[in-house]
Amino acid sequence: MKIFSGFPDRKTRTIRLPEPVITELVPIVDDLDELKVTLHVLYRLQQGQGPVRYVSQRDLLADPVLLRGVDSPAAIRRAMDRAVERGTFLQAEVDLNGHPDVVYLANSPHGRAALEALRRGEPLPTTSPAPRPNIFTLYEENIGPLTPLIAEELKEAEKTYPAQWIEDAFREAVALNRRSWKYIRAILERWHAEGRTDEERRRSPEEDRRRYIEGEHVRH
Numbered sequence: 001m002k003i004f005s006g007f008p009d010r011k012t013r014t015i016r017l018p019e020p021v022i023t024e025l026v027p028i029v030d031d032l033d034e035l036k037v038t039l040h041v042l043y044r045l046q047q048g049q050g051p052v053r054y055v056s057q058r059d060l061l062a063d064p065v066l067l068r069g070v071d072s073p074a075a076i077r078r079a080m081d082r083a084v085e086r087g088t089f090l091q092a093e094v095d096l097n098g099h100p101d102v103v104y105l106a107n108s109p110h111g112r113a114a115l116e117a118l119r120r121g122e123p124l125p126t127t128s129p130a131p132r133p134n135i136f137t138l139y140e141e142n143i144g145p146l147t148p149l150i151a152e153e154l155k156e157a158e159k160t161y162p163a164q165w166i167e168d169a170f171r172e173a174v175a176l177n178r179r180s181w182k183y184i185r186a187i188l189e190r191w192h193a194e195g196r197t198d199e200e201r202r203r204s205p206e207e208d209r210r211r212y213i214e215g216e217h218v219r220h
Helices: 019-028 032-047 057-061 064-069 073-086 109-119 135-142 148-160 163-175 181-194 198-202 205-213
Strands: 089-096 099-106
Touching: 019 032, 032 057, 032 064, 032 073, 032 099, 057 073, 057 099, 064 073, 064 135, 064 163, 073 089, 089 109, 099 109, 135 148, 135 163, 148 163, 148 181, 163 181
Parallel strands: none
Antiparallel strands: 089 099
16 A cells, blocks of 8 residues: 655645535546546646636646556546546547647536537637646655755756756656656756657657657666
8 A cells, every 4th residue: 555645844735626526426436547537637627727727638648647546548548538428527629739639628617618619610718737847846746755865956957958848758757657867867868968859749658658668768
């Protein structure tokens, strides 16, 4: 059994859930992955900003926090299918940033209105992404407690690499079950030395895992 270390002393953000989530939805969810994904997506939706709040399937399947609790992107997709079938979320196929994707919305009056607008051919409104977790949060959530030495290395990395690179490197490491700063640093160093191709930016976690197994990935 993995043990929860407890809530930290420092101030942390809180989230609010609609009462029916606890009183009506949780009691009828009979699949653990579905429950994990449901709570995570509700959290992500609350963090979003804009007239329509949604979570894209591409982002969800690569979310490093979610992948800590659900075995694989395929399992996340199955759990979301169950949540959509149950009526917790709505889904729509859209063109997002020039690529086909699926977005999930809460099954709420706002979500239903947004889905109807999409079905009428209206474009998906631009939304502001949730605030990015900083490198220390990414480390603690995906690897473990910080040490002074690691904290210094993280500070240097944050000065050296773009925030998106750091987040993507953590996602890649989590998807491959290579949870170490040494591995993540190697990814960042490779991207810094060789550059990142458009193909690498678009690759899904499943593709990264296959490339790693086939011996095409960095090895440390």
